[in-house]
Amino acid sequence: MSIQSTATDPKLANSVGIVTPQTMHFDTPLTLECHRTLPEFDLVYETYGQLNDQKSNAVLICHALSGSHHAAGYHSEEDVKPGWWDNMIGPGKAIDTTRFFVVCLNNIGSCHGSTGPTTPIPQSSSEGTPGTPYGPDFPLITIKDWVRTQAMLSDRLGIDTWHAVVGGSMGGMQALQWSVDYPDRLRRCVIIASTPKLSAQNIAFNEVARQSILSDPDFNQGRYLEAGTYPRRGLILARMVGHITYLTEEAMKSKFGRDLKSGKFMYGYDVEFQVESYLRYQGERFSKNFDANTYLLMTKALDYFDPTRGYVSDESLSDLEALKQTLKHTRCQFLIVSFTTDWRFAPARSEEIVDALMANDKPVSYVNVDAPHGHDSFLFDIPRYMGAIRGFLNSPFLGAHSNTDSAKPAATTKPTPRSA
C-alpha cells in the first residue's frame, strides 16, 4: 500500500499527499492476443485511500496514451507537479479518496516502470538476448491484453469486484473492454472522451506519428538504446501532430492567435509564431520522457481496438449492431462522458456506445460537457464534468435492468471470433 504522509504543505493537504509506487511481479507466462508470450512481467501501480473490509470500495483508473500509474499526489515534497489526474482524485474530490480505494497502474508496453520495450529481456525468455532491452521486439499489446493484466492485478490485490472502472480516451477503451470481458467484476463503468473504435481519420493521424518516428535515422530499427541515442526529432514530430488533435482551433486561437515571438517576421524557418514555439516545446519535453517504441506500440493498440472482436461472429453486421451484440452481456451501470469540442473522439462516437447500450436496455447515463479544450478537456477541472462523475460514483447501485436475459458472463463464453 502506498505510504501517505500527514501533509502540512497546502499543496500536499489538497491531494492524497506523498505516494510511493509499488511493483507487482508476475512470473507466469502471459500469452498475448498477438499469440506471442511474455515469460514474466512487472506491473507498477499506486493506490490512494483505504480498501474497506468488504473490499467493495475499489476504483480502478485506466490511463491514456502518455499517462502512467502516477494519477494523484506527489512522489516527494520537492515534486512540483502532481499526478496526471490529481484534480479528479483526492480527498473530497470527484473520485473521493476518503471514500474509495483508488488503484492506478502503468500498462505493460509503457515506459514508466511496468514491463515494456525499455525493460531488459529476462533470462527466462526464449527470444532475444537476455539483458538487452526488448526494444522493437516487444510484442504488440492490445487493449484486451491490458485489461487482462489489470484483472490479474485485481486478483493479487484481493479485489473481486470493482466499485467502478474509470478511464478517459484510451483509458475509456479499457473501461469499455472491462465491461465486456469481465461483466461480473465491475459495478460501474465510466467511459470519458472515448470511442468504440478508431475512425480512418484517427488511424491516419496515428500513422503520421508512427512514420515520423520510423523515418528518423536515429530510430535505428528500434535499437536506439543500444546505439546510445533516441529518435528525438521523430518523437517531437509525433507529439506535435498528436497534440494538435487534442486541442481545438478555438483553443489555439485564444491561447496563441497569430502572435509572433519577436513581434516581427524574420523571413526564415526558425520558430516565429507562438504556436510553433509551444508545439516544439511540448514535443521536446515529451521526447525526453517517452520511449519511441512505446509510442509506436500504443498507437497500434489504439488502432486495433475493437471490443466486438471475439464476441460477434457475423461480419456483415453494421457497427452499431456488432456493438449492440457485444454489450448485451454487460452487467454494470455506465456513465459515458463526451466534450462538445472534442474532434478526436467526437461526441457522436460516445453516442454510439450510448445507443448500443440503450438498444440493449442497459443502465446508462450520458453527458456531453460543453468545454473549449477539445479532447484534452477530460484532464481539466470542469465543475459539471466532475459533478457528473461524483454523482455517478456515489449513486445507489440499481444493478442490471431486470428484463435483460439471464446473462452468462461473456468472458467465459466462446463465440467464434469476428475476424482473425
Place this chain on the structure above:
Amino acid sequence: MRIDHELAKQWIAPYSRVLDLGCGDGSLLEHMQYSLGVTGYGLELDEENINIGISKGLNIIEQDLNDGLARFADNSFDTVVMARALQAVKSPDTLLLDMLRVGREAVITFPNFAHWQNRLHLGLKGLMPVSEALPYEWYNTPNIHLCTFKDFERLCSDNDIEIINRFAVTDSASGSKKYSPLMASIIRRAPNLLADVAIYRVTKAK
C-alpha cells in the same frame, strides 16, 4: 409530487419500459423506478438537472428533444412520457408522432392556454398571460407552442391519434392536495375553461 406526475403514474404499467422526455431532475422517473419497477431512460438538456438525476442512480441521457427520437427503434418502449415539454419544442406535431413510433402509448401533460385565468388576462388586461402554470413573460418564455385542450385534440384527430384517457386538473388549486368531488365534476364539464393542466394518454389509432 406534482399532480400531473401522480396522474401520469396511474397509466404506467409496473415493470414496463418507459422513456421520459424532458425528465427534469428525474423525480417522476425515480418514483416510477422505485414504486413501479419500471426501467427506462430520461432525456434532459439542463446540465444541473442531468447531474441530479445521475446522482439518484437514474439513467439520464443528455439530449435536445428538438433533435427528435431517431436514435430509438420503433416500439422500443411501452410508454413515452412527456411532462410539460410539448409546448417548448420546435415541432410538437412531429415529436408527438415520433413518441408513438418508439412507444406503444404516450402520456403527455401540458398547460392549457384556454384556462379562464389566461382568457381574463388576455381579454381584460390585454397582456400575455402570466400564471402559476405559465410563469414567464412573453419575451423569455421557453413555451413557444402553447395550445389549448381543444387544439391538442384536433392535432390528435388530424393525425389518427387515439385518446385513451384524459384528465384535466387545476394545478394551482390542488398541488398535491385533492379537490372536492363537486369541484372535480365541475372541472370535468368544462375542462378547456376551468383546468389549467391536462394529462392525455394517447396511442396510434388502429
